[in-house]
Amino acid sequence: MANIKSAKKRISVINKKTAINKSRKSAIKTAERRFTEALEAGDIALATEKFNFFEKKMAQNAANGLFHKNAAARKISRLRKKLNAAAE
Secondary structure (H helix, E strand, O other), X not given: OOOOHHHHHHHHHHHHHHHHHHHHHXXXXXXXXXXXXXXXHOOHHHHHHHHHHHHXXXXXXHHOOOOOHHHHHHHHXXXXXXXXXXHO
16 A cells, blocks of 8 residues: 555546546447447437447547547447448
8 A cells, every 4th residue: 555645646546537437438338339229220310320429429538548549440430331331
């Protein structure tokens, strides 16, 4: 356990940031799951809406460093491909 005041503060800050990051990653997974469920149900309009929400959140989190920008772009691209295939 840390004895120095600054080390104790760092532990506190890290715990807060970890909780925030965990929450954001969970929200991304939920958004992706909702998109997939809408796509499987065959509701293209709802799937498009869910995809737009997912894309926005993924880009925001990538910009803040939660995901690497290329990983986010790859994920978005793969889901857009699924949406386009279903829309045809």
